[in-house]
Amino acid sequence: MSVIEIENLVRLFGKAEAVNGLRLAVRPGCCYGFFGRNGAGKTTTIKCLLNLLRPTFGRIRVFGLDPSRDEVAIKSRLSYVPDAVAFYPWMTVRETLNYLASFRASWNWSKERELLDRFRLRADQGVSGLSKGQKMQLALIAAIAPEPELLVLDEPTSGLDPIVRREFIQTVIGAYQEGDPEHRTIFVSTHLISEFEGLIDEFTIIEQGRTVMSLEADAAREQFHRIRARFTDVPPALDFKEIVKANRDGREWEVVVRGNVQPVLDRMQACRPESLTREALSLEEIFMTALA
Amino acid sequence: MVFQVNFKSGLPVYLQLVDQIKAAAASGALRAGDALPSIRPLAEQLRVNRNTVAKAYTELEGQGVIETLPGKGCFVRENATPFRKEVRERLLSQAIDAALVQAHHLQVPADAFLELVQKRLKAFERQAQQNSNSPRSEKENV
Numbered sequence: 001m002s003v004i005e006i007e008n009l010v011r012l013f014g015k016a017e018a019v020n021g022l023r024l025a026v027r028p029g030c031c032y033g034f035f036g037r038n039g040a041g042k043t044t045t046i047k048c049l050l051n052l053l054r055p056t057f058g059r060i061r062v063f064g065l066d067p068s069r070d071e072v073a074i075k076s077r078l079s080y081v082p083d084a085v086a087f088y089p090w091m092t093v094r095e096t097l098n099y100l101a102s103f104r105a106s107w108n109w110s111k112e113r114e115l116l117d118r119f120r121l122r123a124d125q126g127v128s129g130l131s132k133g134q135k136m137q138l139a140l141i142a143a144i145a146p147e148p149e150l151l152v153l154d155e156p157t158s159g160l161d162p163i164v165r166r167e168f169i170q171t172v173i174g175a176y177q178e179g180d181p182e183h184r185t186i187f188v189s190t191h192l193i194s195e196f197e198g199l200i201d202e203f204t205i206i207e208q209g210r211t212v213m214s215l216e217a218d219a220a221r222e223q224f225h226r227i228r229a230r231f232t233d234v235p236p237a238l239d240f241k242e243i244v245k246a247n248r249d250g251r252e253w254e255v256v257v258r259g260n261v262q263p264v265l266d267r268m269q270a271c272r273p274e275s276l277t278r279e280a281l282s283l284e285e286i287f288m289t290a291l292a
Numbered sequence: 293m294v295f296q297v298n299f300k301s302g303l304p305v306y307l308q309l310v311d312q313i314k315a316a317a318a319s320g321a322l323r324a325g326d327a328l329p330s331i332r333p334l335a336e337q338l339r340v341n342r343n344t345v346a347k348a349y350t351e352l353e354g355q356g357v358i359e360t361l362p363g364k365g366c367f368v369r370e371n372a373t374p375f376r377k378e379v380r381e382r383l384l385s386q387a388i389d390a391a392l393v394q395a396h397h398l399q400v401p402a403d404a405f406l407e408l409v410q411k412r413l414k415a416f417e418r419q420a421q422q423n424s425n426s427p428r429s430e431k432e433n434v
Contacts, residue, residue, distance in 0.1 A: 031341050170339055174332050177342050197299055198340040218304035225302060269397055276397070280302035 009058035020209035033203035034189040041209040042189040078150035079143035089128035104146040224281040309348035320423030
């Protein structure tokens with residue numbers, strides 16, 4: 001059974017369609033990327049999952065339950081980290097974690113300690129003195145320590161320094177899944193896709209509230225290729241439906257192919273190129289291509 | 293053992309890991325009984341999802357390259373393929389075909405291709421030789 005199931009979700013704000021016919025399914029144990037530009041409808045979708053917003057239309061199931069009817073049952077099994085986190089400024093790190101732990105059925109203290117150490121957060125520090133990145137680290141520790149079945153992250157790395165954010169998201173996801181990986185699912189929304197390359201098992205690209213593409217990451221990288229070829233003379237004409245983007249510069253072709261790359265390669269090869277290279281697109285480039 | 297993944301190769305990341313571990317076992321860089329890194333540290337080192345590493349290990353186990361000892365981890369097995377001769381030959385033919393296609397596109401003629409195969413075989417044998425002669429400090433410590 002899917003951990004998250006969204007069918008034909010529509011959410012209107014007045015006449016504006018924030019989400020318009022979205023569908024996706026997240027299987028257990030998977031790290032699922034929810035990619036879209038700012039304003040594509042990511043946060044609205046997440047708020048509908050948590051019953052912070054009611055859908056205008058459509059069907060949502062989390063753990064097979066309806067968020068508008070079983071809100072507490074769902075929320076007790078997940079952790080949600082919003083894009084901007086806030087804590088009570090008069091509390092220390094220790095007090096904040098104790099306070100948050102008091103709402104939870106279970107709390108893994110050794111995991112909490114491990115992550116505090118790794119992030120070099122001092123327990124007696126006041127939270128008002130924490131940097132933006134440290135506040136996000138604290139929020140993530142609080143999200144992981146209860147060992148929920150689902151971790152929902154909304155833009156967890158935006159606004160953080162580029163060096164730390166990659167390592168830090170890796171650490172968090174590794175720590176979260178350790179123990180019971182088959183039942184620990186991550187749903188992460190982001191527009192900073194390159195940081196999640198390698199971590200994402202499957203993803204959906206959302207644009208103007210609609211699903212543009214849903215694929216497994218490996219399958220996506222097998223499906224999209226870039227070919228660069230330089231010819232001694234005039235480059236051959238290319239007329240393939242698989243070519244989604246083509247740039248010709250003098251004797252060179254640079255094309256992006258979706259689907260079977262072989263016929264395009266064969267055509268180019270037949271014209272005896274001086275050089276010919278092909279590579280898979282990264283997830284970020286696939287995202288750009290999908291939205292072009 | 294240092295592994296690398298390349299997201300640009302178009303080959304699924306878990307298969308890249310499978311190939312590298314098999315190559316290491318073939319060249320003697322990994323020997324029967326050697327432990328593979330645990331999933332989480334390796335995933336963190338390679339910046340990939342733990343599922344990817346787990347999938348690679350499952351695949352290697354299915355191919356009889358490694359075995360999992362519950363509570364202890366994954367270990368390289370004695371070279372014993374679980375496949376029958378026909379299956380082995382079919383699998384190998386697929387790999388050779390892929391290399392032949394590549395050779396065609398790189399305009400490498402048949403004789404040069406065969407010569408290269410010989411050269412690579414020798415290189416592997418040399419490396420395996422070196423690996424079996426070199427002392428292994430971690431084993432001596434045990």
